[in-house]
Amino acid sequence: MRLRVDLLPHGNYPDVVVIVDVLRATTTAVAYLERGADALLLTATPEVALALRPEGESTPYLLGGERGGLPIPGFDFGNSPVEAAGQNFTGKTVVMNTTNGTGAAHTAAHSGKHVFLAALTNAHAAARRARAAATEEIAIVCAGTDNHVGLEDVYAAGVLAEYLLAMGEFSVDDGARIALTVRRNGGNPLEALGSSGHGAHLTRLGLSEDVRYAAGLSTSTIVPTLTRDDSTPDQTLKFTAG
């Protein structure tokens, strides 16, 4: 079995793909499902999200997302896991669009057989699900920030890689070696996230509670899992709790 870490999304994925966007898309996705949401619909653009809820019409959708860390006009929620964790989403479907994470999921879904969303908050469960589904390769894909590698995602990829290596034998690539080195020498999760460029950016925006929340290790056992069915609206990816 191969274990591969892409420090940025690229290329084709033959088997299992685990998308990591710790600050904050995948952390928030876990929180929505943890708080009862039926499903998440990830869109590649805000326009696709807004089109799912035409003005004045009643639809079953809530919209959550951000650009540059800030809420998107017309959306119900930002991309805050703390905000999500404080609400009840039972029976709701949340449409998500974010700067990096949702695009990475679309890249992965293009070729991957099994696609999961992982954060630090569900790292152990995500590693177990990935291991159970994989037949040849697990690719952990870091979303990064605006095409730049994000320390927080590489650290989380290292946490996932460490869990996976404890579960069985893998041949690892250079990306996995780098992620493991960062994980083992990058301090505790809060130190790692706090020292990342995007963590500092969020703190400047007054969102340090989100950084703290995202640093919670394996606090959830929910793994957002790509679910391909006919009822999924065009240009969206449906993730349900796995």
Add this chain to the structure above:
Amino acid sequence: MRLRVDLLPHGNYPDVVVIVDVLRATTTAVAYLERGADALLLTATPEVALALRPEGESTPYLLGGERGGLPIPGFDFGNSPVEAAGQNFTGKTVVMNTTNGTGAAHTAAHSGKHVFLAALTNAHAAARRARAAATEEIAIVCAGTDNHVGLEDVYAAGVLAEYLLAMGEFSVDDGARIALTVRRNGGNPLEALGSSGHGAHLTRLGLSEDVRYAAGLSTSTIVPTLTRDDSTPDQTLKFTAG
């Protein structure tokens, strides 16, 4: 002053760019100049290199390069620093084309003001040259291997970053933080290069002496420096010893 490490080439470079392709393009480039070559012409494709020396014509050019680690048909040399170090290139111009490194140089030259080639073998000199030329940013750009991050390049970027941090104040990005962590925890240069995927590939091809050569730290003070002049053939970048 900003210090930025791109773990793969991307984006725009406003000021100084240092290209790193330790296994083996930039290591070999240093060796050619160390052994007396007047200049290096880096091409984006093998075809451009071959067109500089039409069959049967006498030209001042020698051709060096590889694809997947192996020599290119019609070229005089592979991409081996050991081979280069064993020859005398006085008065010669070497046209280089390699799988990753020469493409990264073309990406960098598109926007960068000052472009240098760095390897472990000239790391200290390259850091000093970059520091002297920079006014706002030093971007260390890892060439990687076929769009995948290469551990050997990230390690070397960490070595360069460490030298630079000893020379003055920098704000560092996440890529630089990751490279420094890999440098400080990745063992000595030979261990780091040997454990990389590309180092293992070269060893399987019987080229372990090149890996050993490339692990020599600061054995040269030559820094291949992009030189823009009217005599440079189209679609090539001229580097001379700086």
